[in-house]
Amino acid sequence: MHVVSREEMRNIDQYTITHIGLGGPVLMENAGRAVYAALEPECKAGDRICVVIGKGNNGGDGFVIARMLFDSGAKVSTWLAADPQKISGEAANHMRAYCACGGTLLRISDEPETFQQQLDRADWIIDALLGTGIHGAPYPADQQVIRWINASKGTVISVDLPSGVPANGEAFDHPAVLADQTMTLECPKLAQFMQPAARHFGTVRVLPIGIPNKAYQQVGVQRELRMRSDVVRTLPVRDPFSHKGNHGKGLLIAGSKNMPGAAFFSAKAALRSGIGLLKVSVPEVIQPILAAQLPETMYLPRVQVALDGASGVGIGPGLGRDAREEELVCRLVEESDTIPCVIDADGLFHLRNHLDLLPKRHKPAVLSPHPGEMALLTHSSVQDVERDRFGISKAFAEKYQVYLVLKGKATLVTAPDGRQIVNPTGNAAMAKGGSGDVLTGILLAFLLQHEQMMDAVSNAVYVHGAAAEELAAREHSLLDVLASDLIEAIPPVLHQLYDEKTCR
Ligand SMILES: NC(=O)C1=CN([C@@H]2O[C@H](COP(=O)(O)OP(=O)(O)OC[C@H]3O[C@@H](n4cnc5c(N)ncnc54)[C@H](O)[C@@H]3O)[C@@H](O)[C@H]2O)[C@@H](O)CC1
Ligand SMILES: Nc1ncnc2c1ncn2[C@@H]1O[C@H](COP(=O)(O)OP(=O)(O)O)[C@@H](O)[C@H]1O
Numbered sequence: 001m002h003v004v005s006r007e008e009m010r011n012i013d014q015y016t017i018t019h020i021g022l023g024g025p026v027l028m029e030n031a032g033r034a035v036y037a038a039l040e041p042e043c044k045a046g047d048r049i050c051v052v053i054g055k056g057n058n059g060g061d062g063f064v065i066a067r068m069l070f071d072s073g074a075k076v077s078t079w080l081a082a083d084p085q086k087i088s089g090e091a092a093n094h095m096r097a098y099c100a101c102g103g104t105l106l107r108i109s110d111e112p113e114t115f116q117q118q119l120d121r122a123d124w125i126i127d128a129l130l131g132t133g134i135h136g137a138p139y140p141a142d143q144q145v146i147r148w149i150n151a152s153k154g155t156v157i158s159v160d161l162p163s164g165v166p167a168n169g170e171a172f173d174h175p176a177v178l179a180d181q182t183m184t185l186e187c188p189k190l191a192q193f194m195q196p197a198a199r200h201f202g203t204v205r206v207l208p209i210g211i212p213n214k215a216y217q218q219v220g221v222q223r224e225l226r227m228r229s230d231v232v233r234t235l236p237v238r239d240p241f242s243h244k245g246n247h248g249k250g251l252l253i254a255g256s257k258n259m260p261g262a263a264f265f266s267a268k269a270a271l272r273s274g275i276g277l278l279k280v281s282v283p284e285v286i287q288p289i290l291a292a293q294l295p296e297t298m299y300l301p302r303v304q305v306a307l308d309g310a311s312g313v314g315i316g317p318g319l320g321r322d323a324r325e326e327e328l329v330c331r332l333v334e335e336s337d338t339i340p341c342v343i344d345a346d347g348l349f350h351l352r353n354h355l356d357l358l359p360k361r362h363k364p365a366v367l368s369p370h371p372g373e374m375a376l377l378t379h380s381s382v383q384d385v386e387r388d389r390f391g392i393s394k395a396f397a398e399k400y401q402v403y404l405v406l407k408g409k410a411t412l413v414t415a416p417d418g419r420q421i422v423n424p425t426g427n428a429a430m431a432k433g434g435s436g437d438v439l440t441g442i443l444l445a446f447l448l449q450h451e452q453m454m455d456a457v458s459n460a461v462y463v464h465g466a467a468a469e470e471l472a473a474r475e476h477s478l479l480d481v482l483a484s485d486l487i488e489a490i491p492p493v494l495h496q497l498y499d500e501k502t503c504r
């Protein structure tokens with residue numbers, strides 16, 4: 001499923017209308033019908049529904065929804081936040097169709113008190129005021145309507161976007177609808193994955209409106225939401241005759257005197273994710289503790305680190321910020337030139353002044369910063385990173401020829417050629433020290449078992465988030481999940497995914 005910017009969505013719509021010949025009214029009819037079909041099973045007989053319509057094409061979708069509700073005998077009141085004379089194009093066609101069917105149209109500016117009373121009494125409010133078309137803050141009259149919608153008690157369903165939210169997710173400080181549910185048309189827009197916009201969406205349903213694949217190909221959208229079916233399709237199949245040497249020989253350089261747990265989390269997660277052999281390099285003082293906890297790995301004293309036949313390296317979790325480690329990180333990034341290399345946490349701290357090493361590698365490195373580390377790598381602030389997650393990631397991955405995993409809610413994976421994959425799994429239970437270390441281990445293990453690096457990285461991120469969802473769905477709350485719980489939830493997640501793979 002593609003994730004689009006406002007401009008891409010407009011071009012896709014235009015291509016479909018102009019070159020494929022599916023007219024704007026058809027797409028609008030499809031959009032309105034799709035929303036109606038999604039809404040209808042949720043409404044009870046006698047529910048009051050208030051449809052709020054703006055002057056553009058988002059309002060046009062609203063007319064289709066209102067017409068279908070009216071035709072089905074629902075208790076619908078349809079309110080227009082614009083002068084009907086100023087409604088044009090496809091939206092005007094659908095306004096006429098609504099009226100021709102016998103529907104009544106009320107103007108908010110004529111009866112603002114009645115509008116507020118009806119909003120207050122409504123069980124459902126359909127927000128078709130503004131969609132992808134707004135520029136800047138909504139006009140003052142629209143802002144007032146948005147405030148009234150936000151003050152209402154009914155369930156607010158936004159059509160395509162919560163009105164007032166900019167589709168590209170730029171930061172804003174004007175009023176915008178706080179939806180309970182957003183019924184996004186055709187494909188998710190960038191705003192759904194950016195702060196503060198994302199908070200306005202509520203739960204999201206994506207409703208296809210019949211845009212052909214050709215339109216996406218022509219516009220050249222390079223961004224996708226990872227679907228479960230993509231993960232199932234691309235997970236590696238284990239050869240029944242394989243031996244441990246076929247599933248990767250990993251070297252993990254992690255942990256320090258004050259952070260022994262990081263090495264444990266990454267190592268155990270790598271083992272749970274299928275790595276064949278794993279050697280962990282830690283300072284000698286913590287080696288006995290780890291060896292007791294994790295007898296499945298081999299250990300290598302930190303002073304003797306060498307690749308020594310490893311087929312993949314993970315560097316960084318809990319490594320510490322000692323200057324000696326800086327030299328080590330740089331050496332390993334150079335020496336592991338032709339094998340997968342994952343760099344995280346303190347590894348990124350050490351690498352920040354040596355980024356020029358990255359594009360020289362034959363096999364692109366995988367960097368997995370959280371927004372704070374990304375700010376460090378780009379000499380910017382966390383706010384700058386969050387303001388433009390998609391743009392900053394793409395520029396960085398292309399410049400340094402790396403796979404970049406920008407963590408957070410909806411972790412974003414960017415390939416060296418600029419392709420991007422948004423991860424849908426995960427929850428706030430993961431907002432706890434150690435979660436990232438678990439991901440490093442899964443990444444290392446998956447990179448050694450998948451054919452395509454983009455699949456390996458995207459699947460690792462998906463499984464990591466799915467582990468947190470698995471825990472929250474069963475015996476855990478969002479508060480009590482530990483990094484070690486996440487590791488123990490990898491098996492049921494993989495079990496289920498592999499079950500789905502063999503069912504097909
Ligand atoms: N043919 C198409 O392009 C389709 C569009 N669809 C719908 O159309 C929407 C986009 O429609 P539009 O581009 O007409 O735009 P919207 O309906 O989102 O637009 C707002 C209207 O207000 C105006 N406006 C601009 N800035 C504003 C501001 N700051 N405050 C208030 N009004 C402002 C715009 O000129 C536009 O007429 C989508 O979100 C989707 O719901 C769907 O019907 C599917 C097909
Ligand atoms: N609110 C959240 N929703 C979804 N995922 C989250 C959330 N908070 C954190 N995560 C995930 O948890 C992990 C935290 O990583 P990181 O900050 O590196 O942790 P640490 O360094 O403590 O191990 C990342 O994969 C991130 O995407």
Ligand SMILES: [K+]
Pocket residue numbers: 058127128129130131158159160161162163
């Ligand atoms: K809307």
